[in-house]
Amino acid sequence: MKLKPFKNEPITDFSKSSNVEKQKKALEKVKSQLGKTYDLKIDGIAYQTDKKFSSTNPSNKDQVIANFYKGTKELAEMAVEKAYEKFQEWRFVPAEKRAKILLKAAEIVRKRRFEINAWMILEIGKNYTEADADTAEAIDFMEFYAREALRYDSKQPITPVKGEKNELVYIPLGVGVVIPPWNFPFAILVGMSTAAIVSGNTVVLKPSSDTPMMGQIFYEIMEAAGLPKGVLNFLPGSGGEVGDTLVAHPKTRFIAFTGSMEVGIHINELAAKVQPGQIWLKRVVAEMGGKDSIIVDNETDIDDAVKGVVTSAFGFQGQKCSACSRAIVDKSIYDKFVEKLKDAVEQIKVGPAEENYQMGPVASESAKRSIMNYIEIGKQEGKLLVGGSLAEGNGHYIQPTVFIDVDPMARISQEEIFGPVLAVIKSDNFDESIKICNNTIYGLTGAVYTRNRKKIEKARKELLIGNLYFNRKCTGALVGGHPFGGFNMSGTDSKAGGRDYLLLFLQAKLMSEKVK
Numbered sequence: 001m002k003l004k005p006f007k008n009e010p011i012t013d014f015s016k017s018s019n020v021e022k023q024k025k026a027l028e029k030v031k032s033q034l035g036k037t038y039d040l041k042i043d044g045i046a047y048q049t050d051k052k053f054s055s056t057n058p059s060n061k062d063q064v065i066a067n068f069y070k071g072t073k074e075l076a077e078m079a080v081e082k083a084y085e086k087f088q089e090w091r092f093v094p095a096e097k098r099a100k101i102l103l104k105a106a107e108i109v110r111k112r113r114f115e116i117n118a119w120m121i122l123e124i125g126k127n128y129t130e131a132d133a134d135t136a137e138a139i140d141f142m143e144f145y146a147r148e149a150l151r152y153d154s155k156q157p158i159t160p161v162k163g164e165k166n167e168l169v170y171i172p173l174g175v176g177v178v179i180p181p182w183n184f185p186f187a188i189l190v191g192m193s194t195a196a197i198v199s200g201n202t203v204v205l206k207p208s209s210d211t212p213m214m215g216q217i218f219y220e221i222m223e224a225a226g227l228p229k230g231v232l233n234f235l236p237g238s239g240g241e242v243g244d245t246l247v248a249h250p251k252t253r254f255i256a257f258t259g260s261m262e263v264g265i266h267i268n269e270l271a272a273k274v275q276p277g278q279i280w281l282k283r284v285v286a287e288m289g290g291k292d293s294i295i296v297d298n299e300t301d302i303d304d305a306v307k308g309v310v311t312s313a314f315g316f317q318g319q320k321c322s323a324c325s326r327a328i329v330d331k332s333i334y335d336k337f338v339e340k341l342k343d344a345v346e347q348i349k350v351g352p353a354e355e356n357y358q359m360g361p362v363a364s365e366s367a368k369r370s371i372m373n374y375i376e377i378g379k380q381e382g383k384l385l386v387g388g389s390l391a392e393g394n395g396h397y398i399q400p401t402v403f404i405d406v407d408p409m410a411r412i413s414q415e416e417i418f419g420p421v422l423a424v425i426k427s428d429n430f431d432e433s434i435k436i437c438n439n440t441i442y443g444l445t446g447a448v449y450t451r452n453r454k455k456i457e458k459a460r461k462e463l464l465i466g467n468l469y470f471n472r473k474c475t476g477a478l479v480g481g482h483p484f485g486g487f488n489m490s491g492t493d494s495k496a497g498g499r500d501y502l503l504l505f506l507q508a509k510l511m512s513e514k515v516k
Contacts, residue, residue, distance in 0.1 A: 001096045001099065001100075001150060003103075003146070003147055003150070006140075006143055006144050006147055006480050008136075008140055008478050008479060008480065008481065009110075009136040009137075009139040009140050009143075010136070011129065011132055011133050011136050012113075012128075012129075012132045012136075014128045014129055014132070014356070020128070020356070022114050023114050023117060023118065023128050023132075023356075025114070026114035026115050026117065026118040027118045027121065027122070027354055029115065029118070030115060030118040030119055030122060031122070034063065034064065034065055034066070034122075035064050035065075035066070035067070036066055036067070037052065037066070037067040037068070037069070038066060038067070038068050038069075038212075038213075038216050039069060040068075040069050040071055040075060040234060040235055040236065041219060041233060041234040041235075042075065042078055042079045042082055042230075042233050042234075042235065043082040043083075043085075043086065043229055043230040043233065044229025044230055047069065047075060048069045049069045049070055049071070049072055049075070051069070051070040052067050052068060052069055052070060053067070053068055053070050053209060053236075054066065054067050054068070055068070055123055055209070055210060055211060055212055055213055057122050057123065057125075057395070058124065058125040058353075058360070058361040058362065058363055058364060058395050058396045059122075059125050059351075059352040059353050059354060059360055059361050059393070059395040060352065060394050060395055061365070061394060061395055061396065062394065063122075065119075065122055065123045065213055066123075066212065066213045066216070068212045068216075068236045069236070070236065070237050070238070071206070071235040071236055071237025071238075071241070071242040072237070072241065072242070073241055073242070073245045075235060075237075075242075076204075076235060076237070076241070076242045076245035076246050076249070077245060077249060079204045079233045079235050079246070080175055080177075080204060080246060080249040080251050080252055081251065082230055082233065083175040083202040083203065083204055083230065083231075083233055084174065084175050084202070084251045085230070086202045086228070086229075086230035086231055087172070087174055087175055087201065087202045089228075090172075090200060090201075090202055090228065090230075090231050091171070091172045091200045091201075093200070094153075095149045095150055095152070095153035095198075095200070096150065096153070098149060098197065098198045098199075098200065099146040099147070099149050099150055099198060100146075101197075101198075101222070101225050101226050101227050102142045102143075102145060102146040102149075102194055102197075102198050102225075103142070103143065103146050104225040104226060105142055105194070105221050105222055105224075105225035105227075106139045106142040106143050106146075108221045108224055108225060109135065109138060109139050109142070109221060110139060112217075112221070113132070113135055116131075116135045116138075116186060116214075116217060117131040117132050117134075117135055118131075119213050119214065119217060120134060120135070120185060120186060120211075120214065121353045121354050122353070122354060123185070123210075123211050123213050123214065124182055124183075124185055124210065124211050124363060125317070125353040125360040125361040125362070125363065125395070125396075126316055126353055126360065127316075127353050127356050127357060127358065127359075127360055128356045130315065130316045131353075133476075134184055134185070134186050134187045135186055135187070137184070137187035137191070137478075137479060138186045138187045138189075138190035138191070140478070140479035140480070140497070141187065141190050141191035141194055141195070141479055141496075141497065142190065142194050144479050144480050144497060145191075145194050145195050145198050145501075145502060146198060148198075148499065148501070148502045149198040149199060149502060151499075152170045152199075152502055152503075152506060153170070156168040156169070156170075161512075163514060163515060164512050164513065164514060164515060165512070165513045165515050166510065166511070166512045166513075167510070167511045167512075168508055168509070168510050168511075169508070169509050169511070170199075170503075170506040170507070170508055170509070171200070171506065171507055171508075171509050172199050172200030172201045172505065172506060172507075173199075173201055173253045173254050173283065173505060173506065173507055174201060174202075174251070174252075174253030174254070174280075175201065175202050175203075175204065175251055175252055175253050176196040176201045176202070176203050176204070176252070176253060176254045176255070176256060176505065177203075177204050177206065177243075177246040177247055177252055177254070177255045177256070178192045178193050178196065178203050178204070178205045178206070178255075178256045179206050179239075179243060179246075179255065179256070179257045179258070179259065179267070180192060180193075180205075180207060180208060180215075180258055181208055181258045181259045182208035182210035182211040182363055183316070183319045183320060183321070183363070183418075184258075184320075185207075185208060185210075185211035185214040186214045186217070186218070188258050188496075189205070189207060189214055189215060189218055190218055191479075191496055191497070192256040192258065192285075192496075193205055193218065193232065193256075195256075195496075195501055195502055195504075195505055196254075196256060196505045197222075197227070197231060197232065198502075199502050199505040199506050200506075201253070201254075201505055202230065202231050202232075202233075203231065203232050203233065204233045204235055204246055205218075205219075205232060205233065205234055205235065206235050206236065206237060206239075206242055206243055206246060207234075207236055208259075209236065209237075209238070210363055210364055212236045215234055215236065216234070219232060219234045239263065243267075244270060247267055247270045247271055247282075248270055248271075248273070248275060249275070250275040250276065250277040250278035251278075252271075252282060253280060253282060253283065254282060254283040254284070254285065254504075254505065255267055255271055255282065255283075255284050255285070255286075256285040256504075256505075257284070257285070257286045257287070257288075258286070258287040258288075258321075259287075259288065259289075260288065260289055260416075261288040261289055261416070261442075261489050263288075264286045264287075264288035264491065265288075267284060267286065268284050268286060271284050283504065284492065285492055285494045285504045285505075286491045286492050286494070287321065287484075287485055287486070287490070287491040287492075287494060287496070288321075288489060288490055288491045289321040289416050289418070289442065289444065289489075289490060289491075290321050290322065290416065290442040290443070290444030290445060290486055290490045291325055291326065291413075291414065291415070291416050291440040291441075291442045292312075292322060292323060292324055292325060292326070292442070292444055292445045292446050292474055293324065293325075293326040293327070293328050293436070293437045293446050293447075294308060294309050294312060294324045294326070294327050294328070294446065294447045294448070294449065294474055295328045295427075295430075295433045295434070295437055295446070295447070295448045295449065295450075295459070296309070296327060296328065296329040296330065296333070296337060296449050297330055297430055297433070297448065297449060297450035297451075297452065297455060298330040298332045298333050298430075299450050299451045299452045299455070300333075300449040300450050300451055300471075301449075301451075302333055302336055302337055302340060303340065304449065304471070305337065305449040306337065306340045306341050306344050307344070308324075308447060308449065308471075308472060308473040308474075309324055309327050309341065309422070310341070310344045310345060310348075311473045311475070312324035312447070312473040312474045312475045313325065313327075313400075313420070313422040314345070314348060314358075314359055314400045314420050314422075315475055316360075317359055317360060317361070317362050317398070317419060317420045318400075318417070318418070318419050318420040318421060318422075319362060319363060319367075319418055319419065320475055321444055321445075321490075322444060322445040322467070322474055322475045322476075322477065322484075323418075323474075323475060324422065324447070324473075324474050324475070325416070325417060325421065325422060325423065326406075326413055326422070326423050326424075326425060326436075326437075327341075327422060327423070327424045327425070328425045328427050328433045328436050328437055329424060329425070329426060329427060330427055330429065330430070330433065331426050331427060331428055334426050337424075338385065338404055338424060341385070341402065341424070342385055342386050342402070345385075345386045345387070345400050345402055346386055348400045350391040350393075350397050350398075350399060350400070351391075351393060351397075352393065352395065359400060359420065360395075360397075361393075361395040361396040361397050362396045362397075362398055362419055362420070363396070364396060365396060367396065367418070367419065368390075368396040368398060370417075370418075370419070371398055371417060371418070371419035371420070371421060372390070372398065374411075374412060374415070374417045374419070374421055375387075375388055375389075375398075375401055375421060377411050377412055378401070378403045378406075378412045378421065378423070379403075381403070381406060381407065381410040381411060381412055381413075382403035382404060382405050382406040382407075382410065382412065382423060382424075383403060383404050383405045384401070384402075384403055385402040385403065385404045385424070386399075386400070386401065386402045387399035387400050387401030387402060387420070388401050398419060398420055399420070400420045400422075401420060401421045401422070402421075402422045402424060403421070403422070403423050403424065404424040405424070405426065406423040406424060406425050407425075408425055408436045408439055409439070410423070413425060413440075414439075414440055414441075416442070430450070430452075430455050430458070434458070434459060434462050434463060437463055437465075438462070438463060438464055441488055441489040442486065442487075442488055442489050442490045443464045443465050443466055443486045443487030443488040443489075443490050444465065444466055444467065444485075444486030444487075444490035444491075445465060445466065445467040445468070445469070445474040445475070445477075445486065446463060446465040446467075446468055446469070446474055447468070447469040447470065447471075447472060447473060447474040448463075448468070448469075448470050448471075449470075449471055450470075450471070456470055464487055464488070465486065465487070466484070466485050466486030466487050466490060466493055466495075467482060467484055467485075467486065477497070478497070479496075479497035480497055480498075482497070483495035483496065483497050483498025483499070483500070483501070484496045484497055484498075485498075
């Protein structure tokens with residue numbers, strides 16, 4: 001099976017009115033389908049329970065997007081058992097056949113692109129471009145991992161040994177639990193799930209309770225692409241009941257998780273405990289967020305730096321683990337930078353995602369409360385430059401907020417806020433900027449704006465950041481081009497969308513035969 005070299009899926013250009021009209025038409029179509037109830041799916045069989053929960057539109061909190069039956073401990077146990085049974089078949093399916101299913105699924109996503117965008121716009125409040133980029137990344141993951149599966153399935157280089165015929169092959173692990181986040185509700189869900197599936201594993205998917213519809217859509221797509229029943233199992237439910245049961249089950253072989261540091265640590269601890277009957281150490285693939293900085297040196301284009309900071313800090317309401325939440329600015333240009341930053345942020349309009357405002361709502365009522373709590377802390381720790389309060393509307397709207405003159409060790413400089421809040425820190429020089437940038441427990445993304453090549457080289461050596469960018473924004477990693485994952489409490493540096501990623505879902509087997 002020969003495929004063309006991987007290329008990233010282009011993002012739709014919404015400056016063209018024809019594309020805007022397509023998206024609006026898809027939104028109207030999706031609105032006519034709101035409020036339906038969806039079943040749990042285990043081994044291809046639909047299940048219902050006596051409890052339901054709903055996902056709602058954060059732009060209009062009274063609007064129910066969809067209803068889902070809530071998974072139980074018993075169903076979680078059954079899901080792992082059924083997935084384990086299915087694994088005994090799926091692991092022997094040739095890699096080429098598994099890859100073809102992913103490629104077919106990618107084609108289905110392309111055909112349903114505007115519809116998928118529309119569900120995302122309504123369920124989590126992404127504007128048109130943010131939603132479309134999410135869908136495009138999902139296509140990229142499918143295309144990239146299909147090719148990677150074929151690469152790992154091909155003949156592996158090995159040192160010849162006289163008198164022996166030796167072979168190294170990669171085989172799947174077993175049953176995986178996939179726990180995706182709500183902030184990239186389609187792309188990350190698709191990426192983690194398809195990486196596991198195309199490697200020959202079976203999956204129990206527990207989607208985020210804020211965005212379960214994206215899991216439902218993925219299930220439909222994989223089914224339409226010809227994925228056998230039971231390879232993918234769909235089990236929404238609470239983290240405490242369903243999530244913990246899935247992670248702790250002795251037949252669970254690995255957990256792929258993206259979310260908060262606190263939940264990631266809990267999963268890692270739970271997975272580390274060997275359960276009765278368990279015959280392996282579970283593998284945990286975790287991406288747990290960040291406290292990401294952009295360094296603005298005195299030898300740079302200030303306008304360019306301001307643009308990069310604003311895009312990184314307030315794109316999708318600052319709800320990206322890669323978002324810039326700290327701008328570390330050289331004192332000699334600090335006042336000018338702050339002045340230009342204020343002007344840029346004040347121009348940001350906040351409103352319903354379906355109307356394609358630059359900034360939409362934050363994810364939920366609980367997210368809004370947490371962010372507003374940090375804003376109150378920020379008012380004590382720094383000087384409020386712009387924002388600082390709720391925005392109008394029947395949704396979870398917060399004004400883009402900037403604090404200046406923030407101490408590097410202040411809480412709003414150290415703790416992940418996950419919202420549209422930026423702390424601006426004054427630095428004496430470039431060396432101090434690097435020290436400040438390295439002073440958190442995280443190490444996910446970051447950027448440096450400078451024209452000085454020596455400073456770039458110094459930053460390349462000294463900044464402990466998984467995805468480090470120069471003279472550009474610190475968000476917007478592309479599959480293949482920017483393998484994504486961070487250090488320290490940002491996770492296991494698992495580099496999603498990179499050539500190492502499928503190794504996390506495989507194990508190497510060496511076979512040696514004596515020959516005459």
